[in-house]
Amino acid sequence: xxxxxxxxxxxxxxxxxxxxxxxxxxxxxxxxxxxxxxxxxxxxxxxxxxxxxxxxxxxxxxxxxxxxxxxxxxxxxxxxxxxxxxxxxxxxxxxxxxxxxxxxxxxxxxxxxxxxxxxxxxxxxxxxxxxxxxxxxxxxxxxxxxxxxxxxxxxxxxxxxxxxxxxxxxxxxxxxxxxxxxxxxxxxxxxxxxxxxxxxxxxxxxxxxxxxxxxxxxxxxxxxxxxxxxxxxxxxxxxxxxxxxxxxxxxxxxxxxxxxxxxxxxxxxxxxxxxxxxxxxxxx
Amino acid sequence: xxxxxxxxxxxxxxxxxxxxxxxxxxxxxxxxxxxxxxxxxxxxxxxxxxxxxxxxxxxxxxxxxxxxxxxxxxxxxxxxxxxxxxxxxxxxxxxxxxxxxxxxxxxxxxxxxxxxxxxxxxxxxxxxxxxxxxxxxxxxxxxxxxxxxxxxxxxxxxxxxxxxxxxxxxxxxxxxxxxxxxxxxxxxxxxxxxxxxxxxxxxxxxxxxxx
Numbered sequence: 134x135x136x137x138x139x140x141x142x143x144x145x146x147x148x149x150x151x152x153x154x155x156x157x158x159x160x161x162x163x164x165x166x167x168x169x170x171x172x173x174x175x176x177x178x179x180x181x182x183x184x185x186x187x188x189x190x191x192x193x194x195x196x197x198x199x200x201x202x203x204x205x206x207x208x209x210x211x212x213x214x215x216x217x218x219x220x221x222x223x224x225x226x227x228x229x230x231x232x233x234x235x236x237x238x239x240x241x242x243x244x245x246x247x248x249x250x251x252x253x254x255x256x257x258x259x260x261x262x263x264x265x266x267x268x269x270x271x272x273x274x275x276x277x278x279x280x281x282x283x284x285x286x287x288x289x290x291x292x293x294x295x296x297x298x299x300x301x302x303x304x305x306x307x308x309x310x311x312x313x314x315x316x317x318x319x320x321x322x323x324x325x326x327x328x329x330x331x332x333x334x335x336x337x338x339x340x341x342x343x344x345x346x347x348x349x350x351x352x353x354x355x356x357x358x359x360x361x362x363x364x365x366x367x368x369x370x371x372x373x374x375x376x377x378x379x380x381x382x383x384x385x386x387x388x389x390x391x392x393x394x395x396x397x398x399x400x401x402x403x404x405x406x407x408x409x410x411x412x413x414x415x416x417x
Numbered sequence: 418x419x420x421x422x423x424x425x426x427x428x429x430x431x432x433x434x435x436x437x438x439x440x441x442x443x444x445x446x447x448x449x450x451x452x453x454x455x456x457x458x459x460x461x462x463x464x465x466x467x468x469x470x471x472x473x474x475x476x477x478x479x480x481x482x483x484x485x486x487x488x489x490x491x492x493x494x495x496x497x498x499x500x501x502x503x504x505x506x507x508x509x510x511x512x513x514x515x516x517x518x519x520x521x522x523x524x525x526x527x528x529x530x531x532x533x534x535x536x537x538x539x540x541x542x543x544x545x546x547x548x549x550x551x552x553x554x555x556x557x558x559x560x561x562x563x564x565x566x567x568x569x570x571x572x573x574x575x576x577x578x579x580x581x582x583x584x585x586x587x588x589x590x591x592x593x594x595x596x597x598x599x600x601x602x603x604x605x606x607x608x609x610x611x612x613x614x615x616x617x618x619x620x621x622x623x624x625x626x627x628x
Contacts, residue, residue: 184481185628207484216478219428227479230428233420234483273482 136313142190156332156342161310165328166317173337174317211274215286220259235277243276264295282314300327321401355381357394371410382407421493442508451526453574468559491624527581532591532598535605542609546616553620
C-alpha cells in the first residue's frame with residue numbers, strides 16, 4: 134500500500150520550474166529525496182503539504198486526495214524541517230500549544246520520547262543543540278501518531294555523530310512498519326545508511342525514483358586515459374578530466390563491450406555530482 | 418480557531434504587547450493633550466514589532482507543522498490583532514472616564530468623549546483596512562504595509578484633531594449633545610464592522626492566492 138503518491142506536480146516561478154514530479158512511498162519505508170541546493174526539494178514538499186499552490190498534479194496521502202482532505206491528512210503527518218522556531222520559548226510551552234491541534238495526542242508516548250531522547254522540557258529551545266531540536270520535533274510528530282514523517286533537510290548543520298544518531302532514530306521508527314518517511318537532503322551519505330528508496334531531482338526535473346540499490350545499479354563510474362575518453366565521451370552523463378585522464382558517470386546500459394576502460398560502482402554523491410555537471414563543460 | 422488564537426497569545430506574540438495597552442492607556446491622564454496619540458503608539462511600536470517577531474521566531478515554520486488551513490491561519494492572526502486593539506480601546510476608555518472625572522471633559526484638542534472613541538474605532542479601522550490586506554499579500558513583508566497604515570492613520574488623526582481646534586461645526590457635532598455623540602459612535606461602529614469584515618476577507622483572499 135502506498136502512503137504517499139505524488140503525480141505530475143508542477144509549479145512555475147519566474148526563474149524556476151518544478152516540472153512534472155512524480156513518486157510514491159510504500160508503507161513502512163524510508164524514501165530519500167535528493168538533489169543539490171535549489172533543485173526543488175523544498176518546493177516539492179511545500180506542494181505536497183499545500184503550503185504553495187500547485188499549478189498542476191495531484192497528491193494522495195493515505196489513499197485520500199490532499200486537496201479534498203487537507204486537514205484530516207495533515208493531522209496524520211509529522212512535518213519536521215531544519216528550521217528552528219520560537220528560540221526563547223520553553224519546550225513545554227511549545228508542546229502545550231502543539232498538542233491542542235491533535236485529538237490523537239498521547240501524553241504517555243510524548244513523555245517516553247522526551248525520556249528516550251533526554252530532552253528537558255523546562256529548557257528553552259535555543260538551549261537545545263540542533264540535533265536535540267530535531268529530536269524534539271520528531272517527538273512531537275510521533276506523539277500524535279503520525280503515520281508519515283516528512284523531513285526537510287533534518288540533518289543539515291549537524292555533526293557526524295548527531296547525524297548518525299538521528300538516522301538510527303529514523304531507522305528504528307520504520308522497523309515496526311507503521312511509519313513511513315520522506316527524507317529530503319543533499320547529504321546523500323545519510324541516505325546510503327538509512328533509505329530504502331531514492332527520488333532524485335535535478336533543476337526541478339525528476340531524474341529517477343526507485344529503490345536505492347536499483348538507482349546505484351543503473352549507473353557506473355568510468356575512469357580511463359584521455360585517449361579512451363574520445364571513444365566513450367558521447368555516452369557519458371558528464372565527466373571530469375585531470376592530469377591522469379578522466380572520470381565520468383555512465384548509464385549501465387550504455388557500457389560498451391570489449392573495452393579496457395575501468396568501471397566501478399558509484400555512490401549517491403557521485404550520481405548527484407555528475408548529474409549536476411551535465412550540460413556543463415567538463416570540469417578541468 | 419481557539420487553538421490558533423491560543424497559539425498567537427501564548428507563543429507568537431510577546432506578553433509585552435498585551436501589557437502596553439494598559440501602560441499607554443495611562444497617557445490618558447495627561448491634561449490637555451492630543452489623545453489620539455495614545456492609540457497611535459500601537460501603530461508605531463506594537464504593529465511593526467509583532468510582525469517582525471513573526472519572522473524572527475520563524476512562526477511560519479511552526480505553523481506549517483500544524484493541521485490548519487490558510488484561511489484559519491490568517492483569521493487567527495487578525496483576531497489576535499483585534500484583541501490587542503480592543504485592549505487599547507478598553508484601557509483608553511477606562512482611563513478616559515477617570516481623566517474626565519479629574520479634569521473635566523473640556524480639552525484644547527478633541528475632547529475625550531463618546532464621539533472621540535467612535536473616531537478612534539475608525540482610526541484602527543483605517544489602519545486595518547490598509548495594513549492587513551497588504552501584509553497578507555505575502556504574509557511575510559510588513560514594512561510597506563506598516564508605513565502605509567501609519568501614514569493613513571496620521572492623516573486621519575491630524576484631520577480630526579485639527580478640525581476640533583479649527584472648526585466650530587466640528588465641535589458642534591463631535592463635542593455637542595450626548596445624542597449627537599452617540600450617533601457618531603454608532604455610525605463609527607457600523608463603519609468599523611463593515612470595513613473590518615472587508616479587510617479580513619481581502620486578507621484571506623490575498624494570502625490564499627499568494628503562495
